[in-house]
Amino acid sequence: MRLFRSGCLVRTAHVILTWLTTLILFLHNTDLRQCEERGELLQPVLFGCVVLLSVMMYFTVSLMDPGFVLSDSGAKSAVEEDELEKMMPHTEVSQGQRRCGHCYLLQPMRARHCKECKQCVRRYDHHCPWIENCVGERNHRWFLLYLCVQLLALSWGLQTAWSGITFVSTWQQWFVQNSFLLGALAVTGVFSVVVLLLLCIHLYLAAINTTTWEFMSRHRISYLKSCDSEENPFDRGVICNLWDFFCVCRTVAWERLYSRRSNSAV
Template sequence: MKIFRSGCLMRTTHVILSWLTTLVLFLHNTDLRKCEESGELLQPVLFGLVVLLSVLMYFTVSLMDPGFVLSDSESQSTLEYDEEQEKMLPHSERSQGHRRCGYCLLLQPMRARHCKECKQCVRRYDHHCPWIENCVGERNHKWFLLYLCVQLLAVSWGLQYAWSGITFASTWQQWFIQNSFLLGALGVTGIFSVVVLLLLCIHLYLAAINTTTWEFMSPHRITYLKPCDSEENPFDRGVICNLWDFFCVCQTVAWERVYSRRTKDAV
């Protein structure tokens, strides 16, 4: 299948890095190895399970449908909202959610965007992530954030174990030789810890204000955001409601209705 072929290299690289780094931590004189040798298996088992969970979460986010728009009929069901609400809007804003994609020619719901890499329109498009070789959109954004949480736990825990295994030597050359594999593990876990932490903070903030990376970075290029002030977000319902909707609402959202209510209240 195309979905497996397109990201095969990235997914293989992720699996190899995850398990190779884990193997290095188990084989060298780290706190993980010391627990294993002393018969205290709780930490090694938990660490192994966290790494396994991070790999499974990676494949879940990578292979699942991010919210592809498949047909006009599917889009039309979310574009139909109360006519009375629509009449209260300025004429220039009445049909901002109704547009056809210039690439796939499908009717595009509000907050959707065409991904050139995936060659499809994605609902509530956030960004195309090259690491997972998939878009982050309405259906998998929450899973992407949960994956970042698990991945951060795995790499930060691995960073601690890698540091615990570093030993001293009489010369720099001897020190580098005896710690070379651990230094590699330290570099991988250190870099990924910083990157994943930054991504996690960014996406938690975006979820809290109910916006996307695309909307946050390019509001001047998005039709339905141009009438809004620079600080105004027509989809923001407050931090608590935004986070509840983000994590707990699983159905497709008709963003045209949310937009029309907010705009009507502002008029």
């Protein structure tokens, strides 16, 4: 219920903006409206389904548990102490897991406390204000899939809005006649660019098995300070990283360390 209270305004704004833009596209003389008038309903129905799917995935990512650390039990299940001793310098072993200074729980490696959610999140990536939730171990892959569906809906909406623009003799008439479509064009255009950039960034991060937090703040993270600037102790190669990221049929030990050099300390 906390998630509903804290993000109610943001989620309501998302739904209103989505369906208002969709309504504008259907009410004006766009490709979708022309298909409806000709009795060709496949394209309008598909577009509506894509928009509906994007809204459903938005709420899925927004409301699901991103991987909150709820207790100290099982905190070391993914990374055993002897493995840490082999992979990390002795002085850094104790930093693999530490007590959170906010909620006082034992933090697994790659976890971080979110001040907005007021909880520690496993494999913390970032707190997204648009979904009003953290992106972490449990919902990161779903967040990326949501971006894919959202980009499809936005790019389709962008093309549809452009198809409805009519050209008249004067700028004033043109602006008045196309004002709503220009608004829809601006919304879908801006969000298309933002979502495309986010999708590319998160695909890259998934391919190298790192997170936004680790990528931006590695100089402040205890288990990455001792690594070379180009070294990632969690990287298994692009194929294995993407397989682990998108695989939902098994549990992935995200904290497990890998070294490309045998007997080397990470």
